[in-house]
Amino acid sequence: xxxxxxxxxxxxxxxxLKALDNIDLTVEKGQIAALIGPNGAGKxxxxxxxxxxxxxxxxxxxxxxxxxxxxRLNGLKTNQVTERGLARTFQNxxxxxxxxxxxxxxxxRHCRLKSSILSAMLRPSSQKNEEKQAIADSYKVLExxxxxxxxxxxxxxxxxxxxxxxxxxxxxxxxxxxxxxxEPAAGMNPQETKELDELIIWLRDNEDxxxxxxxxxxxxxxxxxxxxxxxxxxxxxxxxxxxxxxxxPDVIKAYLGDDSDDA
Amino acid sequence: xxxxxxxxxxxxxxxxxxxxxxxxxxIKVNTIKHIILFRWENFVWVGVIGFFASLIWxxxxxxxxxxxxxxNGDDIPLVHRLLQNERVRIPFLAAIAVxxxxxxxxxxxxxxxxxxxxxxxxxLGLGLNIVVGLAGLLDLGYVAFYAxxxxxxxxxxxxxxISFWIVLPVSAVLGFICGTLLGYPVLRLRGDYLAxxxxxFGEIIRIILENWDEFSNGPRxxxxxxxxxxxxxxxxxxxxxxYIYFIVIALVLLTIFFVSRLExxxxxxxxxxxxxxxxxxxxxxxxKFKTKLTAFALGATWASIAGVVFAAKxxxxxxxxxxxxxxxxxxxxxxxxxxxxxxxVIAGALVLILLPEYLRAVxxxxxxxxxxxxxxxxxxxxxxxxxxxxxxxKFEKLKD
Numbered sequence: 001x002x003x004x005x006x007x008x009x010x011x012x013x014x015x016x017l018k019a020l021d022n023i024d025l026t027v028e029k030g031q032i033a034a035l036i037g038p039n040g041a042g043k044x045x046x047x048x049x050x051x052x053x054x055x056x057x058x059x060x061x062x063x064x065x066x067x068x069x070x071x072r073l074n075g076l077k078t079n080q081v082t083e084r085g086l087a088r089t090f091q092n093x094x095x096x097x098x099x100x101x102x103x104x105x106x107x108x109r110h111c112r113l114k115s116s117i118l119s120a121m122l123r124p125s126s127q128k129n130e131e132k133q134a135i136a137d138s139y140k141v142l143e144x145x146x147x148x149x150x151x152x153x154x155x156x157x158x159x160x161x162x163x164x165x166x167x168x169x170x171x172x173x174x175x176x177x178x179x180x181x182x183e184p185a186a187g188m189n190p191q192e193t194k195e196l197d198e199l200i201i202w203l204r205d206n207e208d209x210x211x212x213x214x215x216x217x218x219x220x221x222x223x224x225x226x227x228x229x230x231x232x233x234x235x236x237x238x239x240x241x242x243x244x245x246x247x248x249p250d251v252i253k254a255y256l257g258d259d260s261d262d263a
Numbered sequence: 264x265x266x267x268x269x270x271x272x273x274x275x276x277x278x279x280x281x282x283x284x285x286x287x288x289x290i291k292v293n294t295i296k297h298i299i300l301f302r303w304e305n306f307v308w309v310g311v312i313g314f315f316a317s318l319i320w321x322x323x324x325x326x327x328x329x330x331x332x333x334x335n336g337d338d339i340p341l342v343h344r345l346l347q348n349e350r351v352r353i354p355f356l357a358a359i360a361v362x363x364x365x366x367x368x369x370x371x372x373x374x375x376x377x378x379x380x381x382x383x384x385x386x387l388g389l390g391l392n393i394v395v396g397l398a399g400l401l402d403l404g405y406v407a408f409y410a411x412x413x414x415x416x417x418x419x420x421x422x423x424x425i426s427f428w429i430v431l432p433v434s435a436v437l438g439f440i441c442g443t444l445l446g447y448p449v450l451r452l453r454g455d456y457l458a459x460x461x462x463x464f465g466e467i468i469r470i471i472l473e474n475w476d477e478f479s480n481g482p483r484x485x486x487x488x489x490x491x492x493x494x495x496x497x498x499x500x501x502x503x504x505x506y507i508y509f510i511v512i513a514l515v516l517l518t519i520f521f522v523s524r525l526e527x528x529x530x531x532x533x534x535x536x537x538x539x540x541x542x543x544x545x546x547x548x549x550x551k552f553k554t555k556l557t558a559f560a561l562g563a564t565w566a567s568i569a570g571v572v573f574a575a576k577x578x579x580x581x582x583x584x585x586x587x588x589x590x591x592x593x594x595x596x597x598x599x600x601x602x603x604x605x606x607x608v609i610a611g612a613l614v615l616i617l618l619p620e621y622l623r624a625v626x627x628x629x630x631x632x633x634x635x636x637x638x639x640x641x642x643x644x645x646x647x648x649x650x651x652x653x654x655x656x657k658f659e660k661l662k663d
């Protein structure tokens with residue numbers, strides 16, 4: 001099967017520090033892939049490199065959206081990456097606090113809207129229809145994620161779990177084919193985590209999405225993922241199904257430390 | 264209840280004020296008789312007033328804290344509630360309309376003239392509100408675009424005899440172009456750096472106008488800028504003030520109309536998103552650079568239009584009208600009125616421009632009282648006189 005995301009030899013240097021060292025990673029269509037590793041392993045840096053927040057020092061990021069030819073993401077700006085169908089959420093919640101929940105999601109629709117300054121001021125009927133459509137689409141996304149009761153609330157006033165879900169809703173509104181979730185369960189209680197688990201699986205099955213997530217909650221990762229990539233100190237140390245990863249000695253060493261010296 | 268601690272605190276504050284104001288309130292030097300007068304009674308007054316003012320200040324601060332706890336900051340300003348109420352809205356707006364329509368006929372010309380200035384600031388404020396309030400770009404050189412408009416009218420009229428009504432749209436385009444040209448290199452910066460660079464740009468424009476004699480007639484300025492004509496008819500002095508008043512009213516309405524539409528459009532939302540979180544905004548597919556540039560250029564457009572009106576009203580332009588203080592006043596209008604809130608900015612402009620005029624009653628202390636009022640507003644209502652309220656949408660439930 002053709003991978004929809006194909007990252008080859010990705011390297012990111014910050015001065016003398018190699019945050020990412022020659023990482024290869026593929027995500028296939030309809031897959032839930034996880035990227036795990038100890039704190040500071042370079043997981044978020046990896047996301048930032050793919051989405052154009054950082055420009056990688058070396059390597060290629062290639063995507064093949066369903067039904068479209070292959071495209072290279074290197075050198076693109078963040079917003080251009082999003083336009084091509086990669087949407088992400090953030091490890092520390094980054095909602096737009098001065099806006100309502102609905103407007104937050106509508107921001108996600110932004111890159112799919114066509115109106116210009118002039119049409120925004122003069123409001124011809126095409127603009128009105130587009131705006132109506134955007135509102136309806138955004139509301140539909142909120143319903144899917146189960147946030148429709150908060151529609152007109154200010155985003156900051158939402159409970160924590162709902163804020164995390166709103167980030168996902170906002171990303172979904174950009175019509176992505178690949179969703180990048182950066183620690184979606186961080187700080188959630190077991191009940192919220194369980195709901196998130198269901199939501200992610202629902203999204204893959206019903207929205208025709210592929211998902212790459214960074215997560216520390218091992219229970220969640222093991223139950224969700226089809227494929228797991230493990231990084232440590234910027235290097236990829238293992239890849240495989242949850243069962244393979246659980247029994248991989250390198251992974252256990254990375255997480256629990258190497259105790260051969262002490263013995 | 265006033266606690267012992269508060270009394271003690273107020274006591275020391277009063278004491279501190281007594282020391283602080285000692286040189287200006289107590290010592291008076293008579294240079295003719297070469298004597299120094301000590302007005303000790305003032306010393307006591309400062310102490311007593313300082314003590315009670317501090318107590319009252321604390322009381323209100325505590326009241327504000329309690330209010331914040333009880334309604335978790337979700338209250339809607341009175342004006343918005345009036346406008347949302349179907350029954351009150353029409354009479355409320357009608358009353359405002361009648362007031363502004365009757366204004367120049369009821370009050371003497373002097374008041375009309377002041378109101379024109381205030382309304383010009385409403386336009387400037389609404390324009391800067393796009394840049395600072397919505398897009399979150401601190402622009403301290405906003406007055407430069409105001410100057411562009413004013414000089415565009417003065418110069419185009421002087422050399423080519425072009426009339427007010429033609430210059431008005433021309434200056435709008437000119438403002439947009441200038442905003443884009445300046446914005447292009449400058450908008451890569453953010454926050455404080457952007458503020459400093461725009462500040463510098465504002466000063467450059469003023470200094471050019473002051474020194475490029477052949478172009479702008481230097482500090483002498485350009486006199487005899489004609490007032491706008493009414494289909495070729497030129498009003499007398501009194502009539503022309505009233506005429507300009509109504510032109511400004513129309514322009515303000517137009518500004519409100521366009522700005523409120525922009526605010527609730529794709530572009531307006533992108534501005535606010537950019538202000539709230541630049542990285543998340545880009546990750547949502549918004550072109551940061553283009554969005555900033557449109558905010559900057561549109562802000563400049565309104566400043567430029569306001570500049571034309573200003574030139575027509577004063578019939579004289581010189582660089583002294585476009586100093587850094589002008590930029591700061593406009594910024595105050597936006598911040599005190601309420602960042603991102605169009606109604607707030609209108610209220611801010613009216614209060615900030617009209618108040619100093621009517622405070623002439625307490626002439627010497629005018630600016631002191633004015634400054635104190637600004638501090639009070641910022642302490643007790645940091646979100647501005649009338650804070651912004653986002654649009655609410657109604658939905659039928661789709662599922663069920």
